[in-house]
Amino acid sequence: xxxxxxxxxxxxxxxxxxxxxxxxxxxxxxxxxxxxxxxxxxxxxxxxxxxxxxxxxxxxxxxxxxxxxxxxxxxxxxxxxxxxxxxxxxxxxxxxxxxxxxxxxxxxxxxxxxxxxxxxxxxxxxxxxxxxxxxxxxxxxxxxxxxxxxxxxxxxxxxxxxxxxxxxxxxxxxxxxxxxxxxxxxxxxxxxxxxxxxxxxxxxxxxxxxxxxxxxxx
Numbered sequence: 597x598x599x600x601x602x603x604x605x606x607x608x609x610x611x612x613x614x615x616x617x618x619x620x621x622x623x624x625x626x627x628x629x630x631x632x633x634x635x636x637x638x639x640x641x642x643x644x645x646x647x648x649x650x651x652x653x654x655x656x657x658x659x660x661x662x663x664x665x666x667x668x669x670x671x672x673x674x675x676x677x678x679x680x681x682x683x684x685x686x687x688x689x690x691x692x693x694x695x696x697x698x699x700x701x702x703x704x705x706x707x708x709x710x711x712x713x714x715x716x717x718x719x720x721x722x723x724x725x726x727x728x729x730x731x732x733x734x735x736x737x738x739x740x741x742x743x744x745x746x747x748x749x750x751x752x753x754x755x756x757x758x759x760x761x762x763x764x765x766x767x768x769x770x771x772x773x774x775x776x777x778x779x780x781x782x783x784x785x786x787x788x789x790x791x792x793x794x795x796x797x798x799x800x801x802x803x804x805x806x807x808x809x810x811x812x813x814x
Contacts, residue, residue, distance in 0.1 A: 599644045604636050607648035611635075611664055615650040621668045626676075629698035630668060635661075637719050638691040657709050659804055661689045662751055666783075666801060670749055670772045673785045673798065676700045680746035683764070685735035685773075686806060688751055690716030696749070697725040704728075704742050706735035708807060736808030738764045745769060753781040753803035758810035762786075762793060774803045 612631045621627060636647040638661055643653045652660040671692070676682060676699040687693050687705035693716065696703045705728055707713040713732040720728050731739065735750070736758045743764035750773035761771055765788045774781035783798040805812040 599636070604634070604644075604647060608635065611648040611650065615665050616668045619665055621665075621672055623672050625699055626668060626671055626695075629695045630664065632698060633691070633694045633723070635664070635691060637722065638689040638694070655689045655712065657712055659688050659709065659712060661691050662803070667692050667695065669798070670783065671695060671699070674747045674749050674770050674772045676747060681742070682747040682749065683739060683742070683745045685748065685750040686752035687716050687730065688712055690719045692749070692751055693728055693730075694720055694723060694725055697728050700746075702727045702729070704739050704745070705730045706733050706739065708732065708734055734808040736806060736810035740764060747771070749773065750806060751803065752806035752811075753801075754806035754811040757784070757786060760810065762788075774801045778805065
């Protein structure tokens with residue numbers, strides 16, 4: 597599908613104004629990142645006309661690129677700052693990774709499906725984003741060799757928070773991920789305060805399964 601560039605740009609602006617700002621996303625740096633990153637680079641060609649619709653889209657291998665509002669909400673709850681190092685689990689298409697790369701010092705992205713990881717790497721490189729390290733691995737294990745992280749965010753839903761992530765979280769750091777059953781989950785925000793981990797619930801969501809040793813079985 598061939599969609600004119602000016603139409604895509606107008607749709608991107610509409611998405612930011614209506615679906616993000618209009619629904620309570622207030623962090624101007626986050627809004628600016630969504631306004632800059634072309635979501636059409638991360639969706640299959642047959643879905644270009646829906647690139648800025650506020651719903652998930654299939655990207656192959658039974659995976660999806662998440663709804664823009666939910667991505668923005670999760671990133672806003674993560675509280676990214678320019679000096680942060682963030683772990684992005686379940687990178688998928690790489691869209692969330694690209695947004696984060698505009699907001700933090702470095703993003704360590706993990707995707708378990710090699711074909712998706714390769715495609716994401718190409719999309720990120722095509723945008724000139726050099727502050728991303730992409731791993732093809734089991735994201736439920738985190739990346740202990742790069743820890744601690746100021747934030748851990750996950751684009752797939754697990755039965756609970758992988759225990760090893762808590763040990764890889766820096767003081768004051770946050771984890772944002774969906775947790776629950778196969779059909780409906782709750783979006784959680786966890787934050788480290790010394791040895792204490794606070795935990796709060798945001799809203800119900802629907803994500804694909806987080807597959808791995810400390811997630812769901814394949």
